[in-house]
Amino acid sequence: MKRLEVLKTYKLYIGGQFPRTESGRYYSPTGADGQSLGNICQSSRKDFRNAVVAAKGALGGWASRAAFNRSQILYRIGEMLEGRSAQFVDELIKQGSTEADARQEVEDSVDRCVYYAGWCDKYQQVFSAVNPVSSSHFNFSIYEPVGIVAAIAPEEKPLLGLLGTVLPIIVGGNSCVVLASGNSPLSAITLAEVLATSDLPGGVINILTGFREELLPFMVSHMEVNAFVASDLSAEHLKTAKEESIHNLKRIIHHKENIADCESPYPILSTQEVKTTWHPIESSISGGGKY
Amino acid sequence: MSDPNEWNYAPAPEAAKQARISDRYAHFINGKWADPKEGEYFQSTNPATGEKLSEVALGTKRDVNAAVKAARNAYDNVWSGMSPRERGKYIYRIARLIQERAREFAIIETLDGGKPIRESRDIDVPLAANHFFYYAGWADKLDYAFPNRKVSSLGVAGQVIPWNFPLLMAAWKIAPALATGNTVVLKPAETTSLTAMKLAEIIADSGLPDGVVNIVTGMGETGALVVNHDDVNKVAFTGSTSVGKRIQKSIAGTDKKITLELGGKAANIILEDAAIDQAVEGIVNGIYFNQGHVCCAGSRLFVQESVYDEVLWKLKRRMDTLIVGDPLDKNTDVGAINSKEQLETIQRYLKAGVDNGAEMYQPACDLPASGNWCPPTVFTNVAQSSIIAQEEIFGPVLAVQTFRTVPEAIEKANNTPYGLSAGIWCDKGARLFQISNQLEAGVVWGNTYNQFDPTSPFGGYKESGFGREGGLHGLAAYLDM
Numbered sequence: 001m002k003r004l005e006v007l008k009t010y011k012l013y014i015g016g017q018f019p020r021t022e023s024g025r026y027y028s029p030t031g032a033d034g035q036s037l038g039n040i041c042q043s044s045r046k047d048f049r050n051a052v053v054a055a056k057g058a059l060g061g062w063a064s065r066a067a068f069n070r071s072q073i074l075y076r077i078g079e080m081l082e083g084r085s086a087q088f089v090d091e092l093i094k095q096g097s098t099e100a101d102a103r104q105e106v107e108d109s110v111d112r113c114v115y116y117a118g119w120c121d122k123y124q125q126v127f128s129a130v131n132p133v134s135s136s137h138f139n140f141s142i143y144e145p146v147g148i149v150a151a152i153a154p155e156e157k158p159l160l161g162l163l164g165t166v167l168p169i170i171v172g173g174n175s176c177v178v179l180a181s182g183n184s185p186l187s188a189i190t191l192a193e194v195l196a197t198s199d200l201p202g203g204v205i206n207i208l209t210g211f212r213e214e215l216l217p218f219m220v221s222h223m224e225v226n227a228f229v230a231s232d233l234s235a236e237h238l239k240t241a242k243e244e245s246i247h248n249l250k251r252i253i254h255h256k257e258n259i260a261d262c263e264s265p266y267p268i269l270s271t272q273e274v275k276t277t278w279h280p281i282e283s284s285i286s287g288g289g290k291y
Numbered sequence: 292m293s294d295p296n297e298w299n300y301a302p303a304p305e306a307a308k309q310a311r312i313s314d315r316y317a318h319f320i321n322g323k324w325a326d327p328k329e330g331e332y333f334q335s336t337n338p339a340t341g342e343k344l345s346e347v348a349l350g351t352k353r354d355v356n357a358a359v360k361a362a363r364n365a366y367d368n369v370w371s372g373m374s375p376r377e378r379g380k381y382i383y384r385i386a387r388l389i390q391e392r393a394r395e396f397a398i399i400e401t402l403d404g405g406k407p408i409r410e411s412r413d414i415d416v417p418l419a420a421n422h423f424f425y426y427a428g429w430a431d432k433l434d435y436a437f438p439n440r441k442v443s444s445l446g447v448a449g450q451v452i453p454w455n456f457p458l459l460m461a462a463w464k465i466a467p468a469l470a471t472g473n474t475v476v477l478k479p480a481e482t483t484s485l486t487a488m489k490l491a492e493i494i495a496d497s498g499l500p501d502g503v504v505n506i507v508t509g510m511g512e513t514g515a516l517v518v519n520h521d522d523v524n525k526v527a528f529t530g531s532t533s534v535g536k537r538i539q540k541s542i543a544g545t546d547k548k549i550t551l552e553l554g555g556k557a558a559n560i561i562l563e564d565a566a567i568d569q570a571v572e573g574i575v576n577g578i579y580f581n582q583g584h585v586c587c588a589g590s591r592l593f594v595q596e597s598v599y600d601e602v603l604w605k606l607k608r609r610m611d612t613l614i615v616g617d618p619l620d621k622n623t624d625v626g627a628i629n630s631k632e633q634l635e636t637i638q639r640y641l642k643a644g645v646d647n648g649a650e651m652y653q654p655a656c657d658l659p660a661s662g663n664w665c666p667p668t669v670f671t672n673v674a675q676s677s678i679i680a681q682e683e684i685f686g687p688v689l690a691v692q693t694f695r696t697v698p699e700a701i702e703k704a705n706n707t708p709y710g711l712s713a714g715i716w717c718d719k720g721a722r723l724f725q726i727s728n729q730l731e732a733g734v735v736w737g738n739t740y741n742q743f744d745p746t747s748p749f750g751g752y753k754e755s756g757f758g759r760e761g762g763l764h765g766l767a768a769y770l771d772m
Contacts, residue, residue, distance in 0.1 A: 129764070131744065132746055133742070133746055133747055134744055135742060137742060139744070146752075239544040242539060242542075242543035243540050246540050248754060249535070249551070249754045273733065275733060275735065276747055276748050276749070276762075277727050278734070278739055278742050279720075279723070279737040280737075
């Protein structure tokens with residue numbers, strides 16, 4: 001007799017845990033063959049708010065880690081992903097990719113982790129500045145994380161697009177809540193299993209599934225969220241995002257480039273603040289300072 | 292011998308004759324003076340005397356349309372195609388012309404805005420010239436600013452600036468916009484249009500092609516017309532957080548790139564090991580500079596409890612020596628409040644502070660009979676929940692709170708929706724930088740305050756706005772990248 005396959009229940013990823021949506025709701029996107037992909041959590045406003053609480057809890061610890069340590073953790077995500085490539089290829093195919101595209105997307109995803117791992121301790125060096133002010137001061141500008149970032153992963157390339165969206169956010173010490181591709185959510189949840197085993201502290205990346213129409217207004221109006229990132233919003237959604245952002249002047253970042261195909265340090269900078277510090281330099285030490 | 296306590300400074304007024312102010316200023320559009328299409332003008336007065344200085348065109352829709360059209364035309368046909376080096380040379384010329392006429396500009400800035408001549412002469416005007424000089428040099432070096440990025444100009448920049456540093460804010464806005472190849476429509480604040488119009492004279496003298504910089508004067512409605520004009524590609528605003536939010540909302544459905552430089556409620560933190568005399572100078576400079584009309588003013592003072600009595604005693608003694616009065620007098624420390632409306636706003640906050648149970652101290656000073664005046668003010672016993680500890684007053688009003696431990700100071704300092712600037716006074720570098728790292732502020736002054744430089748990026752965290760002005764980072768706001 002043929003063995004009965006054990007099917008996975010797809011859940012959310014909040015604070016390093018895998019809860020179901022508090023709302024008890026689900027939706028059933030269909031794959032390429034018209035078959036249901038399963039009962040996927042339809043996250044609610046409350047789920048989003050819970051995820052923000054988790055992200056806030058994780059922020060301080062993540063932001064204050066050594067850049068080198070963040071780099072190692074991102075590399076570790078790549079290692080874990082590589083080891084589970086076959087599973088991701090299967091899921092991408094199930095969601096509608098060709099086998100060749102699925103394989104390519106998974107390989108690119110692993111490489112994207114390695115790429116951004118390397119930036120963790122380099123972007124600061126490349127983009128910070130020591131400013132030659134005219135007065136006798138030491139003056140420098142460095143990058144700091146903007147804080148908690150809400151993000152919507154692109155619909156297409158559900159694995160690579162999500163990684164391309166969130167990796168630059170966490171490279172710079174932010175924590176985030178990301179909404180997965182609505183039609184192709186499986187790889188996002190499986191990615192959560194990778195993250196949970198990658199030394200990434202719980203809460204740094206939180207993953208929700210559901211409908212962007214429903215969640216977007218909450219993501220852009222939440223007072224504890226400092227920035228919002230997306231790359232494939234409709235004009236109407238982008239307008240809503242900018243309008244609702246004014247409550248706490250959230251930074252709205254809508255990447256122009258297809259984020260799945262973008263390898264660049266500039267997305268890292270888009271969720272950073274520039275802090276400039278001044279300190280006096282003693283202007284002349286008695287005698288001998290000048291000749 | 293007379294009592295030294297009775298010694299006073301002899302008046303040392305700057306002669307105002309040097310400054311040429313026309314009876315009336317039209318808009319500056321397409322390289323020419325353009326009378327307002329609806330024919331209306333409004334007065335610009337001297338806030339120290341209430342006397343009329345000049346009258347200024349009231350910009351309406353047709354004026355703004357003409358200005359944006361001129362800017363678009365100049366962008367398409369001249370400026371965006373000009374070699375970057377030549378572009379830079381025009382900007383250098385503007386810097387030089389400001390330096391040559393610096394004294395005149397300083398006098399007019401003081402007459403029109405009420406700030407002490409010492410500040411307009413030593414800070415506003417030289418810094419404005421330096422901003423043009425600094426950004427001029429970037430024009431032909433943009434390829435080096437953002438590694439591996441192809442950058443290009445945006446188009447027409449609509450810029451709206453405040454009344455606290457009228458010429459300097461115009462320079463902060465215009466210089467980077469031009470260096471990056473954009474053209475400009477600038478709307479100065481209604482109480483302080485004059486130095487912008489003097490800058491228009493310089494721009495005309497510099498030979499800058501017609502329409503590259505256009506200046507339209509008017510009220511808030513005129514500014515709204517500028518930022519909401521369909522043919523504007525970039526919006527740059529400095530002003531209040533509430534107006535900034537309104538602008539962000541009004542342009543939400545467009546592709547306009549935006550930078551907002553908004554309000555602040557900066558913490559100035561005095562630790563027990565600070566050099567107290569220097570810190571007191573820093574407190575005074577932090578809050579009474581430019582009558583406190585400064586978005587990054589150190590308006591919340593946090594003093595460690597162990598040195599509270601000493602700091603407050605010395606601060607009050609120092610406040611007693613501040614000279615409040617004629618802004619044109621070179622000895623004056625605190626000038627006139629910029630407008631009657633702003634004075635009324637400040638007075639409402641003073642009343643609210645007292646009503647909230649805080650203790651108010653103002654030194655005895657002889658305020659002139661006419662004009663808008665507010666003595667330097669310090670509030671002690673201020674509750675964190677008090678309106679004077681929460682809201683931006685934009686006047687010479689300091690709210691003092693205390694703390695015991697460094698984490699407490701950091702938590703209190705960050706407990707505000709604003710995040711523009713902060714100050715730390717501490718003898719220990721290790722501690723100072725540890726605190727600096729934890730403050731949510733775009734500019735942190737350690738053992739100094741209110742320092743500005745064209746090479747130094749300025750701008751806020753949180754509700755103090757987004758984007759940076761100044762330095763290499765200030766270029767990004769004006770580039771498509």
